[in-house]
Amino acid sequence: MDITRFEDTIAAVSTPPGRSGIGIVRLSGPSALQIAADVFRPANPRRNPLTQPTYTLSYGHVLDDELIVDEVLLTVMRAPSSYTTQDVVEINCHGGIVAVRRTLELVLHRGARLADPGEFTKRAYYFGRIDLAQAEAVADVINAQTEHSRRAAMAQLSGHLSEAVNGLREGILSLLARMEAAVDFFEEGLELPDHEQTATAISDLREQVADLLGTAEQGRLLRDGLQVAIVGRPNVGKSSLLNALLRSDRAIVTPIPGTTRDVIEDSRNIAGIPVRLLDTAGMRSTDSVVEAEGVRRSEQAMADADLVLLVIDTSEALTTRDEELLRDALRRTIVVMNKEDLPACVTAETVTTLTSAPQIWISARDGTHLQDLEQAISDTVWAGGSGDVTDTIVTNVRHKTALQQADEALTRAGDALDSGYSEEFIAADLREALASLDEIVGNFVPEQILDRIFAEFCIGK
Ligand SMILES: Nc1nc2c(ncn2[C@@H]2O[C@H](COP(=O)(O)OP(=O)(O)O)[C@@H](O)[C@H]2O)c(=O)[nH]1
Ligand SMILES: [Mg+2]
Known part of the structure; x- marks a missing residue:
């Protein structure tokens, strides 16, 4: 890895463009303090960035020659205890496009280079302060849309996933060490590792990988959200339910069946999960071309959904259409027994005879x-999991793929052992599993992959 390219000093605006209370220009690199000293005049002449103690603030002005550009607070964080492990300076300007941009231009003029997206975090990774999984978690914290996704990302940033992966790596490494010793010293009569013991060790490792992979579905939902389709025959109250869940009048509600023709979509957080709600046209046969297209789209939405809310009007007897829909209910359906304010013509028992899906009145x-x-919606997401997002949850598709590859390689190692292949073959599979795990924490990751990961970051992070 070529770290010489991190020996220059980078700068970027770390706050979003536009008007705000403050805007921050951030510097990292060997000349960060000098460049800051060049553009900053402290109110107290004894406090200049070169001598200012680490983790302290100075008040003063950014100057362009003798012209005052802005009144600022300047923070110094000295190497190695900083975000990037290099000298870092943050200049808190008044927010607003001009003052911040002018300050950035001044530091660039004094020799800083404009940072690439994510380059501060990339430096933290290259200099070993955090591993790759943690670096990726930084972007996840920034992009988190709900409290739950933020917590999952923070757990990853604190190193929970890395610990689990490193534990697996240790396990594989010690197995490998035993095998390689056996291969090397075979002729000298060293005993081969016990077959049983090796088999148990491999199956333990596989179990741990499976546990991590088991969290990936929850991880996907935390990241991408839950797609929920509201379906049912016309007039059962689907649009009313959408509005009630959104607490707005998003969809038109009328007593006329067939009012909703197209799929209407809106989002809300429910119990920490970003939920995309889709209100659909009522399921019925129709001669209207427009409505028929609506029904087709409803069926598509139902097929694509992570969860289906099948709405029943309990104030009317079940129709054959209702019965069909209930009987065909796929996995992950909740039956919504609507209009409980009216006298009921349907009983919970009748519905139970048609489907085992949970019912909510x-x-x-x-x-x-x-x-x-x-x-009930949040239970479908957390069923089988603790719901405690401070646990390790695999939210990243790249990590999931690497774990799947590790699992395949471990399976091959186990099979090779069972078929009585020699140690070398088993060791080759184990080494492959190790390489997949290395990709997660960022040992020996190809440059292009790193570039792709960090390109997703904001400038200034
Ligand atoms: N009494 C009662 N009426 C409801 C309820 N939900 C919906 N409705 C009425 O049922 C009719 C159809 O509602 P709508 O939401 O348009 O049904 P959709 O065709 O399934 O989208 C409207 O007149 C609603 O006011 C409910 O919980 N109780
Ligand atoms: Mg409707």
């Missing part, structure tokens, strides 16, 4: 028992 019109429904 609500009134979309009055908003009663909506919380039960929201709880």
Whole structure:
């Protein structure tokens, strides 16, 4: 790895462009303090960036020659205890496009280079302060849309995933060491590692990989959100339910069946998960071309959804269409027994004979028992998991793929052992598993892959 290219000093604006209370220009590199000293005049002449103690602030002005550009607070964080492990300076300017940009131009003019996206974090990774999984978690914290995704990202940033992966690596390395010793010293009569012991060790490793992979589905939902389709025959209250869940009048509600023709979509956080709600046209046969297209789209939305809310109007007897929909209910369906404010013509038992999907009784019109429904929605995501997002959760597709490859290689190693292949073959598979795990924490990752990962970052992070 070529770290000489990190010996220059970079600068970037770390706050979003536009008007704001403050805007921050950040510098990192060997000349960060000198460049800061060149453009900054402290109010107290004894406090200049070159002598200012680490982790302290100075008040003063950014100057362009003798012209005052802005009144600022300047922070110094000296190597090695800084974000990048290099000398870092942050200049807190007044927010607003001109003052911040002018300050950036001045430091660039004094020899700093404009940072690439994510280059501060890339430096933290290259200089070994954090590993690759942690670096990726920085972007996840920034991009988190809900409290749960933020917590999962923070757990990863704190190193929980890295610890789990490093534990697996240790396990494989010690197995490999035993095998390689056996191969080397075979002729000298050293005993081969016990077959049973090796088999147990490999299956333990596989179990741990499977545990991590088991969290990937939750991880995907935390990252991308849950797609929820609201379906049912016309007039059961699908659009009313969408509005109730969104707490707005997003969809048109009328007593006329067939009002909703197209799929209407909006998002909300439910119990920490970003949920995309799709209200669909009622499922019925129709002669209208427009409505038929609506029904086709409803079916598509239902097929694509992570979760289906199948709405039943409990104030009317079940129709054959209702019965069909209930009987065909796929996995991950919640039956929404709507209009509980009206006298019931359907019983919970009747529905149970048609489907084993959970039932929630609500009134979309009055908003009663909506919380039960929201709880049921969040239960479908956390079922099988603890719901504790401070645990290790694999949210990143790249990590998931690497774990799958590690699992395949370990499976091959186990099979090779069972078929009585020699140690060398088993060791080759184990080394492959190790390489896949290395990709997660960032040992020996090709430059292009690193570039692709960091290109997703914001400038200034
Ligand atoms: N009494 C009562 N009426 C409801 C409830 N939910 C919906 N409705 C009424 O049922 C009719 C159809 O509602 P709508 O949401 O358009 O149904 P959709 O065709 O399934 O989208 C409207 O007149 C709503 O006011 C409910 O919980 N209780
Ligand atoms: Mg509707």
